[in-house]
Amino acid sequence: MKLDLVNSFLSWRMKKRYHQLELFMKYPHEVQAEVLAQLLASASETEWGKKYRFDEIERSEDFQERVPLSTYEDLEPEINRLRQGIPDILWPGEIKWFAKSSGTTSSKSKFLPVSSEAIEDCHFKGGKDLLSIYCNLYPETEIFGGMNLRLGGSTFVDNEKINTYYGDVSAIIIENLPFWVEMRSTPNNKISLMTEWEEKIEAMSTTSMREDVRSLAGVPSWMMILMHRVLEISGKKYISDVWPNLELYMHGGVSFEPYRQKFNEIIGKDINYIETYNASEGFFGIQDQADAGEMLLMLDYGIYYEFIPMDQFAGTDSKTVSLEEVELGVNYAVVISTNAGLWRYLIGDTIRFSSLSPYRFKITGRTKHFINVFGEELIIENAEAGLQKACNATGAQVKEFTAAPIFMDHKESGAHQWVIEFDQEPQDLDEFAKLLDQSLCDLNSDYEAKRHKGMALRQLEIIKGRPGLFYDWLKQKGKLGGQNKVPRLSNSRQYVEELIALQ
Numbered sequence: 137m138k139l140d141l142v143n144s145f146l147s148w149r150m151k152k153r154y155h156q157l158e159l160f161m162k163y164p165h166e167v168q169a170e171v172l173a174q175l176l177a178s179a180s181e182t183e184w185g186k187k188y189r190f191d192e193i194e195r196s197e198d199f200q201e202r203v204p205l206s207t208y209e210d211l212e213p214e215i216n217r218l219r220q221g222i223p224d225i226l227w228p229g230e231i232k233w234f235a236k237s238s239g240t241t242s243s244k245s246k247f248l249p250v251s252s253e254a255i256e257d258c259h260f261k262g263g264k265d266l267l268s269i270y271c272n273l274y275p276e277t278e279i280f281g282g283m284n285l286r287l288g289g290s291t292f293v294d295n296e297k298i299n300t301y302y303g304d305v306s307a308i309i310i311e312n313l314p315f316w317v318e319m320r321s322t323p324n325n326k327i328s329l330m331t332e333w334e335e336k337i338e339a340m341s342t343t344s345m346r347e348d349v350r351s352l353a354g355v356p357s358w359m360m361i362l363m364h365r366v367l368e369i370s371g372k373k374y375i376s377d378v379w380p381n382l383e384l385y386m387h388g389g390v391s392f393e394p395y396r397q398k399f400n401e402i403i404g405k406d407i408n409y410i411e412t413y414n415a416s417e418g419f420f421g422i423q424d425q426a427d428a429g430e431m432l433l434m435l436d437y438g439i440y441y442e443f444i445p446m447d448q449f450a451g452t453d454s455k456t457v458s459l460e461e462v463e464l465g466v467n468y469a470v471v472i473s474t475n476a477g478l479w480r481y482l483i484g485d486t487i488r489f490s491s492l493s494p495y496r497f498k499i500t501g502r503t504k505h506f507i508n509v510f511g512e513e514l515i516i517e518n519a520e521a522g523l524q525k526a527c528n529a530t531g532a533q534v535k536e537f538t539a540a541p542i543f544m545d546h547k548e549s550g551a552h553q554w555v556i557e558f559d560q561e562p563q564d565l566d567e568f569a570k571l572l573d574q575s576l577c578d579l580n581s582d583y584e585a586k587r588h589k590g591m592a593l594r595q596l597e598i599i600k601g602r603p604g605l606f607y608d609w610l611k612q613k614g615k616l617g618g619q620n621k622v623p624r625l626s627n628s629r630q631y632v633e634e635l636i637a638l639q
Contacts, residue, residue, distance in 0.1 A: 153268040157424075160435040161494035165460050172196060172440040175473055178253075182224045184214070184479060196458055200442070205452040205471065205480045208246045218249055218477075221298035226477025227251050233312075234294060235305040235416035237619075247294075247302055248416045254476040258437040259309050262412070262419030265434065266386060269424045270410055274383075279350045282381055283322040286310065287340070287354030287362055289618025290331040304618035305416045306354075322347045333616035341365040349379040355389040356399070357536070358617055361607075363402050374404025388412040390621050391499075391520050393429075398533060398559060413499065416619070417483050418474050421497065433495040435459075438475030443468035446486055449503065456480075462489050467515070469503050486515070507625050509541040510550050510592045512583040514576065516624050522575035526562075529571050533560035536606035536622050540632040542597065551594045555635045557601035569598045599632075602639055609638055 160167040176199070180190040188203045204210075214225050215234075223230045226249065233255070237246035250259075271277055289304025291311055301311075310328050318325065323343040330336035345366050352359060363375050372378050385399065388411060396409070413421035413431055418439050421431035433441070442456035446467040456471055467488050473479050484504060487497040501516035508514070523534055535557045542551040554572075562568040573595045577584035586592040610616055623631055 153264060154272045156436075157265060157268065157432075161432070164435055164495055167435045168440060168459055169196070171436065171438060172199065172473070175438065175440055175475060178475070179227055179477065182226060182228055182477070184226050184477070199473075200456060200480075203473075203480050205454060205456070205482060206478075207452060207482050208248075210452070211478070211481070215247060215249060219247060219294060219300060221295065221300065226479065227253075227475070230298075231476070232300050233308050234300065234302040235308060236302045237416040246416070248478070249476045250305065250308055251476040253438060254418065254474065255308070255312050257475060258419050258439065259305070259414065260313075261437055262414055262422065262434060263309070266410065266412060266422050269422055269432075270384065270408070273424075273426050274408065277383065278381065279384055280320065282348035282350035283344075284320055284351045284353060285322050285340075285344050285347075285349045286328060287352070287359055288328060290329050292331070305414070306619060322349065333611075336617065337362055337365055341369055345370050345378050347379075348381055350381045351384040351386065352382070353386040355619060355621065356387050356392055356395040357390065357621065359385070359387070360395065360398060360402070367402070375402055376404040382407055384408045384410065386410050386412060388414055389619050391516070393520055393524055398535075415483065415485070417472060417478060417481065418476070420470075420472075424496075430490045430496040430498050433497055435495070440473040442471040442473075442480065444471060444482075446503070452482070459495065462492070462495075464489055464492060467500055488517075501625075505623055505625050507539065507541055507552060507627055509543065509627055510586045512580065512586045512593065514539075514552070514580060514583055514625060518576060518580045518583070519624055521579055522572050525575040525578075526568050526571040530562040530564075530568050531560065532558055532562040532568060535559045536601070538622055538624055538626070538631050538635065539596075540626050540629045543629075544592075549590055549592055549594050552596040553599065553629075553632055554596060555599045555601050555605075555632055557603065557605050561600070565598060565600060569596060572596065572598070599636065599639075601635065605635060605638060609635055612638070 176190040176193055179185040193199050193202060218225055218231045219234060221230060231249045231251055233250040234247040235250050237248055288306030288310050291301050291303030291307045294300040294302045307329055310325060323340050327336065327339045327343060330339065340362060366375065366378055370378050376382060382403065385407060387409065392409065392411060411423040411431055419434060419437055421433055424432040441459055443462055444454040444456050446469055448454065449469055462468065465488060467486050470483050470485050470487055472481050472483055482503070484502050486500045486503060488500050489495060489497045506513065506515045519539065523537065526532065527534060537554055537556040539552050539554040542553050544550040577587055606622055610620060
């Protein structure tokens with residue numbers, strides 16, 4: 137009875153917030169103008185604010201003209217000073233937390249500032265809104281009657297003298313959660329924040345399998361590893377045999393489509409899936425419709441948005457458009473200004489709007505993670521859709537993949553080389569390669585044009601990865617767990633060559 141009361145009360149509280157969400161859906165441009173004004177006013181006395189005279193900026197056009205676009209490399213000197221405890225540089229006050237971004241296996245890590253405002257008004261607000269949206273979609277939910285299993289990263293001391301810390305943004309959120317959220321979460325913080333990944337999976341599995349888990353949160357690839365271990369220890373056939381009241385999985389970080397069928401199979405019953413777009417730089421989007429492949433752009437989290445059409449992308453020399461200028465079906469690079477002091481910052485992700493009222497979008501890839509050696513402009517969205525078509529036609533299931541170019545030589549045209557680790561192998565790998573190649577032609581006219589008569593591109597090649605190949609590769613790089621993920625596409629052969637060497 138007590139759990140029923142808790143569930144009813146929390147569900148009611150979450151549904152109330154939904155009316156505030158409807159406000160920014162109805163007045164998106166006014167909300168974004170207010171966000172920009174608040175950001176500029178808050179940071180006007182910082183070094184950055186004084187340098188670009190934030191107190192004189194009255195229009196978004198003035199902001200775009202006066203403040204340059206920036207990458208991490210542009211802001212790195214200021215961020216390094218923040219890590220030394222120097223206040224009032226990009227955002228007022230000292231920054232105590234830094235999200236270590238490991239979105240790729242690049243050897244260079246980013247340490248992105250996470251202010252107290254960003255934690256409270258962006259990341260926490262996003263988490264509460266996710267639950268508000270879910271309660272609105274599923275009024276009879278009982279998720280608050282049990283526990284949420286969260287699978288995050290770890291945090292570390294950055295500078296002991298000044299009490300600064302770094303880690304995955306998921307771990308930073310866990311470290312700062314209010315007590316009432318901690319009470320409804322499993323495992324406890326001590327286990328959740330363990331630094332040794334394989335020990336953490338073991339501890340999480342043995343602890344959480346005894347709980348009444350009703351929702352899951354984490355990156356799909358790592359959540360799948362955890363669920364497999366839970367089944368091994370418990371001896372059960374399905375996750376629903378371990379957690380019969382499980383009803384929701386909140387996912388993000390990578391496309392869920394390659395994992396959807398595997399999740400359905402291992403869970404053993406129908407549950408609900410909600411996608412989020414919560415990055416190291418901020419919380420940007422939440423799926424607000426059942427069974428939809430698009431997310432609502434969250435506009436009142438202290439983040440001001442600009443966009444660059446990818447056909448006009450020129451890095452920090454690009455010209456941006458504001459939210460009211462975006463169009464349906466155009467691939468845009470995302471630019472943000474945030475309540476953590478990232479000003480006109482290129483996050484490296486690309487999106488395409490599927491609705492303008494309200495603003496909903498799909499993630500299409502990365503500004504740098506694509507293959508465009510031969511003018512084919514292959515983006516992650518094409519790659520994943522092509523794989524799905526080939527899998528549907530052959531009954532195969534892909535676990536992990538990456539692709540890179542084979543460069544032209546004096547004898548042969550170029551090609552794309554894919555390293556694929558299958559959960560379910562196709563009977564005929566050559567046929568699978570032909571289907572994937574044709575699917576990419578159907579999805580991408582530039583790829584199709586370069587494949588014409590094999591003049592620039594011959595048919596793609598597939599290397600079948602041994603079981604555990606990608607896991608071992610990430611482990612070798614110290615990239616297990618958290619938000620670490622496999623880079624899908626690259627103009628360089630570095631990742632592919634490293635994987636081949638581990639075969």
